[in-house]
Amino acid sequence: MIxxxxxxxxxxxxxxxxxxxxxxxxxxxxxxxxxxxxxxxIAPENPENFVELIDCDVEEPNAHLFVKPQNVVKxxxxxxxxxxxxxxxxxxxxxxxxxxxxxxxxxxxxxMIFPEMCHSCxxxxxxxxxxxxxxxxxxxxxxxxxxxxxxxxLTWGELRVGEAMSPPLIKxxxxxxxxxxxxxxxxxxxxxxxxxxVDAPPGTSCPAVxxxxxxxxxxxVAEETPFGLNDxxxxxxxxxxxxxxxxxxxxxxxxxxxxxxxxxxxxxxxEIMQRxxxxxxxxxxxxxxxxxxxxxxxxxxCFKELYLKIVSRITQNAKESKYKKTSTxxxxxxxDNSIVGRS
Amino acid sequence: MKExxxxxxxxxxxxxxxxxxxxxxxxxxxxxxxxxxxxxxxLTLEHNLIETEQFQGGYKxxxxxxxxxxxxxxxxxxxxxxxxxxxxxxxxxxxxxQKDEQIRDNRISPKFAIDPIACEGCGVCVHFCPxxxxxxxxxxxxxxxxxxxxxxxxIHARLGIAEENSGLLVSQLRQxxxxxxxxxxxxLIITDGPPGxxxxxxxxxxxxxxxxIVTEPTLSAIHDMKRVIKLGRQMNAPIYVCINKADLNKExxxxxxxxxVLNNIKFAGEIPFDRAVVExxxxxxxxxxxxxxxxxxxxxxxxxxxxxxxxDTMERVF
Amino acid sequence: xxxxxxxxxxxLDSPLDPRFGRASYxxxxxxxxxxxxxxxxxxxxxxxxGAGIQAGKIVANCGVDCLITGNxxxxxxxxxxxxxxxxxxxTKGNIKEVVELFKNGALQxxxxxxxDGHWV
Numbered sequence: 042m043i044x045x046x047x048x049x050x051x052x053x054x055x056x057x058x059x060x061x062x063x064x065x066x067x068x069x070x071x072x073x074x075x076x077x078x079x080x081x082x083i084a085p086e087n088p089e090n091f092v093e094l095i096d097c098d099v100e101e102p103n104a105h106l107f108v109k110p111q112n113v114v115k116x117x118x119x120x121x122x123x124x125x126x127x128x129x130x131x132x133x134x135x136x137x138x139x140x141x142x143x144x145x146x147x148x149x150x151x152x153m154i155f156p157e158m159c160h161s162c163x164x165x166x167x168x169x170x171x172x173x174x175x176x177x178x179x180x181x182x183x184x185x186x187x188x189x190x191x192x193x194x195l196t197w198g199e200l201r202v203g204e205a206m207s208p209p210l211i212k213x214x215x216x217x218x219x220x221x222x223x224x225x226x227x228x229x230x231x232x233x234x235x236x237x238x239v240d241a242p243p244g245t246s247c248p249a250v251x252x253x254x255x256x257x258x259x260x261x262v263a264e265e266t267p268f269g270l271n272d273x274x275x276x277x278x279x280x281x282x283x284x285x286x287x288x289x290x291x292x293x294x295x296x297x298x299x300x301x302x303x304x305x306x307x308x309x310x311x312e313i314m315q316r317x318x319x320x321x322x323x324x325x326x327x328x329x330x331x332x333x334x335x336x337x338x339x340x341x342x343c344f345k346e347l348y349l350k351i352v353s354r355i356t357q358n359a360k361e362s363k364y365k366k367t368s369t370x371x372x373x374x375x376x377d378n379s380i381v382g383r384s
Numbered sequence: 385m386k387e388x389x390x391x392x393x394x395x396x397x398x399x400x401x402x403x404x405x406x407x408x409x410x411x412x413x414x415x416x417x418x419x420x421x422x423x424x425x426x427l428t429l430e431h432n433l434i435e436t437e438q439f440q441g442g443y444k445x446x447x448x449x450x451x452x453x454x455x456x457x458x459x460x461x462x463x464x465x466x467x468x469x470x471x472x473x474x475x476x477x478x479x480x481x482q483k484d485e486q487i488r489d490n491r492i493s494p495k496f497a498i499d500p501i502a503c504e505g506c507g508v509c510v511h512f513c514p515x516x517x518x519x520x521x522x523x524x525x526x527x528x529x530x531x532x533x534x535x536x537x538x539i540h541a542r543l544g545i546a547e548e549n550s551g552l553l554v555s556q557l558r559q560x561x562x563x564x565x566x567x568x569x570x571x572l573i574i575t576d577g578p579p580g581x582x583x584x585x586x587x588x589x590x591x592x593x594x595x596x597i598v599t600e601p602t603l604s605a606i607h608d609m610k611r612v613i614k615l616g617r618q619m620n621a622p623i624y625v626c627i628n629k630a631d632l633n634k635e636x637x638x639x640x641x642x643x644x645v646l647n648n649i650k651f652a653g654e655i656p657f658d659r660a661v662v663e664x665x666x667x668x669x670x671x672x673x674x675x676x677x678x679x680x681x682x683x684x685x686x687x688x689x690x691x692x693x694x695x696d697t698m699e700r701v702f
Numbered sequence: 703x704x705x706x707x708x709x710x711x712x713x714l715d716s717p718l719d720p721r722f723g724r725a726s727y728x729x730x731x732x733x734x735x736x737x738x739x740x741x742x743x744x745x746x747x748x749x750x751x752g753a754g755i756q757a758g759k760i761v762a763n764c765g766v767d768c769l770i771t772g773n774x775x776x777x778x779x780x781x782x783x784x785x786x787x788x789x790x791x792x793t794k795g796n797i798k799e800v801v802e803l804f805k806n807g808a809l810q811x812x813x814x815x816x817x818d819g820h821w822v
Contacts, residue, residue: 049422051395051579056604100580101393101611103604141443141507143752148762148784155777158752162463162506202614205551205583243395243579246421250501250546267665268400268424275422278545282501321632328602328633552751559724590818619818 042355043218043237045097045256045285049272051243053262054292054317056098057327059240060107061334062260062351063094065344066236067193091236094189095218096197097252098242099182099210106330110187110195118184118198120209122156123165124177136165136174161209181210184217207242208251215239215252236352245275253280258355259287260314265300273302277309286358288312290347293319312354315347385565386694387558387573389418389592391616393608395579397600398628401661403576404428404670405683406690410535412570414561417540418554418588419578420526421547428665431531431538439541439556441525441549442505445498451517454494458509458518466502467509469494501546525549528557536570537561551583558587581615589619594694596652597625601636606643613649623649624693626686630654652689655682703733705804706761706787707797708771712740714798720772723753729797730764733805736798739764754778762787770800770809779815791816 046059096104105113123136123145130152136145144159145152156179166174182200189195198214200207218237241252253259259280263273273289280287291302294316306313317323317340326336333340390403400417404425407415417425447458449470459467498509498518510520525547531538539557543550561573577588589595595616599609609625616623625644630637637654644651658679664671672680708725709716714736719725728741741760754774758781761769768788782789790809793800803809 050424051392051422052397053395098580100582100585101395101604101608103394103607106603106607139507139511141505143755146755146759146781148759148781149786151784153755153781153784155752155755155780158755158777160504160506162504162508163461164506164508164511167461167508168511200581202581202611203586203618205586207580207582244419244421244550245545246543246550246584247548248580248582249421254501266662267427267668271424271427272422275545282546324632327604328600328636330603 042235042257042359043239043255044258044260044351044355045239045241045253046260046262047241047249047253047276047280048243048262048269049245049249049274049276050264050269053264053269054327055243055262056096056103056107056240057333058260058262058290058292058317059094059096059238060104061332061340061344062348063092063108063193063195063238064189064191064332064334065341065348066238067092067189067191069345069348090194092193092238093219093235094193094195094238094240095214096195096240097211097214097248098240099198099200099207099214100242100248102197102199102240104195104240105185105187105197107332108187108189108191108195109330110189113185113187116184118181118210118213119178120159120181120206121161121163121176122159122179123154124175125152125154126173126175127152129171129173131171131173133170135168135170139164139168157205160206180204181206181213184210184213186217207248211242211248211251215255243272245272245279249276250279250283253283253285256285257358258351259285260351261287261289261311262292263289263302264293265291265295265302267301270301270305274305277311286354288314288351288354290314291316293317295319314350314354315343317343385562385571385573386593387562387575387591388594388596388690388694389575389577389589389621390596390598391577391585391589391612392579392598392605393581393610393612394599394602394605397598397605398655398661399579399598400424400428400576401665401671402596402598402626402628402655402683402686403574405672405680406687407533407538407574408535408670408672409684409687410572410574413536413572413574414565414570415533415536415538416557416561416573416575417538418557418575418584420541420543420550420553420557420584421578423540423542425538425576426529426531426540428668428670429533429538430669431533433529433531435530437528438524439526439528439543439553440522441547441552442523443507443520444500444503444505444523445507445509446500446519446521447496447498447509447513448517448519449495449497451515452495453515453517454496455514456496457512457514459496461508461512463506463508464502464504466499466504467496468499470497523547526553528553528560530560530564537564537568539564550578551587554578554584554587581611585612585615586619589616589621592619592621594622594624594690596690597623598628599625599640600629601627601633601640603636606636606640609640613647622693624652624690625649626652627654629657631656650689650693652693653682653686655679655686703768704730704764704766705733705768705770705801706730706741706764706766707769707800709797714738714801715796717796718770718772718793718800720794722769722771722774722778723755723757725757725771728757728761728764730766731797731801733801736801752777755781758782758785761785768804770804773817774812774815775817776815
């Protein structure tokens with residue numbers, strides 16, 4: 042199952058939640074009594090590799106600062122851009138005509154290519170009558186993988202500074218997700234085998250949407266400020282469009298008193314799954330790149346509760362969707378498992 | 385006229401709060417909220433909306449199911465996985481187990497549909513569709529706004545949910561601001577930039593006269609600041625740095641200052657953690673108008689420094 | 703000699719449009735006779751991206767020797783370069799004055815783009 046940690050606003054604590062949740066999950070799973078105690082269907086075939094953490098905030102990836110992975114393998118990721126073999130070019134102008142992005146243009150018997158404008162649709166390659174257009178490459182950034190000492194793998198992308206398009210790299214990072222098919226219409230049959238925690242970029246436009254598509258569950262990290270609420274509402278709208286079920290974590294909660302986020306969540310019928318209390322101590326721990334669950338016992342408890350809630354919620358969703366699939370009536374109601382597109 | 389863009393790399397370091405404050409301190413300016421997919425500036429700057437305009441983004445393809453013959457030409461060519469086989473009740477009623485046979489017999493053919501969220505707007509499917517079943521239209525992706533505030537116009541926008549082309553929208557907002565600055569002889573444009581280093585950030589800082597980076601004393605923020613500095617240098621913009629919530633980790637704050645000195649980056653000041661920041665936000669006011677506390681004083685100092693630094697930069701030819 | 707000037711209007715008294723890619727019009731002027739032709743740049747005004755490149759193409763297809771404008775980004779500059787068109791940037795004033803300055807050799811031919819691209 043794919044759990045994506047997201048928030049409209051930046052700096053609400055997505056990465057903090059994602060890394061601490063990954064550590065909690067990796068540790069909880071190695072102790073079978075926790076599983077028994079919660080009576081969940083989770084029985085991983087390979088408990089050692091049950092959890093993986095994927096950082097899709099490729100513009101500013103931070104999870105590795107907390108996870109401090111070992112044996113990091115780095116791989117360069119490129120996207121296709123046209124490269125013209127001038128010996129074969131007949132200057133028919135077809136490539137220029139199909140390109141919507143002005144990435145390839147013909148000037149006075151010269152073919153000019155603007156690689157940074159190219160969206161890699163391959164239209165020019167397809168229309169070229171003489172096969173003069175070959176597949177060149179533009180470097181998007183890197184894909185990195187390493188192992189955490191807590192027993193899970195971290196994979197992240199790092200956008201090349203100066204590259205404007207992050208979604209193509211995010212898609213490459215998402216391809217490494219080993220569980221499920223990354224599609225929202227197949228709530229993971231491998232729910233027992235793998236938990237992929239994905240750290241999403243902020244915002245509600247292409248990078249965030251590219252990351253969130255196909256998640257089984259979205260965990261929204263919210264803060265109790267007007268900015269936080271405004272951006273949370275935008276993300277909730279995006280998730281509704283994507284058909285991804287969701288829950289909220291309130292970070293830096295002032296106290297147990299209900300606030301603006303609670304009111305909103307109640308109105309929208311979204312579960313508040315946990316409140317992470319504010320403390321200067323916690324802020325300091327995060328600022329140093331340390332893990333809350335390692336430093337503060339109350340945080341360890343807090344994340345354990347959160348983890349178990351998420352897992353039981355997803356299990357529930359999966360059961361319901363299975364029921365829906367086998368039932369003779371086709372589901373037409375737009376429950377939170379409704380099918381929207383593919384990844 | 386000069387353009388100052390406030391960025392951070394990492395989100396949530398306090399860009400918008402600081403922009404709202406310096407926009408209130410600057411005598412006459414235009415302020416732009418370029419964080420178009422999570423715009424917040426309007427929440428903290430008292431304003432009157434005076435103009436709304438639609439934002440036209442890119443094109444999206446749409447298949448007319450009545451013309452689709454299910455030839456898969458589009459499906460095979462789409463590089464963005466935006467085309468999927470659509471077998472819904474409205475198109476093929478009462479789907480039975482003999483579906484495959486029926487398709488083979490050509491009695492019904494599978495229909496294809498386009499997921500607008502995944503569609504990149506490249507038009508390849510449109511070009512290759514043998515039955516001209518695919519239409520291609522420019523989409524309304526959001527709204528652009530002009531508002532008035534106490535000391536000059538505010539230009540902001542709202543990108544539609546899950547829409548793209550944020551970079552184009554930012555470029556248009558900045559273009560509008562330049563035109564207005566010229567007409568109304570306003571000497572300064574302040575832009576509240578988005579987080580990250582991608583398309584909308586590049587659009588926010590290209591051709592800016594100076595960048596103010598708001599960071600905080602955390603490992604993540606420093607990591608992200610370094611990336612955004614690299615980007616700023618590629619775009620040849622002078623860079624200033626200020627530290628928000630500086631007292632949350634004094635040692636790290638000192639390291640940031642040292643980094644600035646070593647890298648020849650002008651340091652604009654540090655702002656202490658202050659509950660007044662969130663309180664002012666809750667009141668819908670800029671920090672400097674709401675409070676006279678420690679953070680407010682520090683932001684004023686940052687602004688004085690930025691003005692001083694900007695005096696050094698060359699006036700851009702217009 | 704034939705020159706193209708980015709223009710806000712359709713006659714020689716119009717002010718020069720400082721934008722190249724998204725200029726309202728291009729006036730294609732014969733510097734000897736001051737006879738001119740108007741090219742509307744309307745498709746480019748709203749083009750999602752690549753306006754500079756497309757504008758460069760329009761101007762290149764007019765067979766001019768020089769372009770006079772305000773700001774020219776790197777992509778448009780490359781297109782014009784490829785078409786062998788000399789670019790004069792940073793110019794202000796109305797079209798007639800600008801052409802006069804050009805004829806007197808008072809405009810400086812630019813060696814490269816004078817603004818960053820828009821990146822979108």
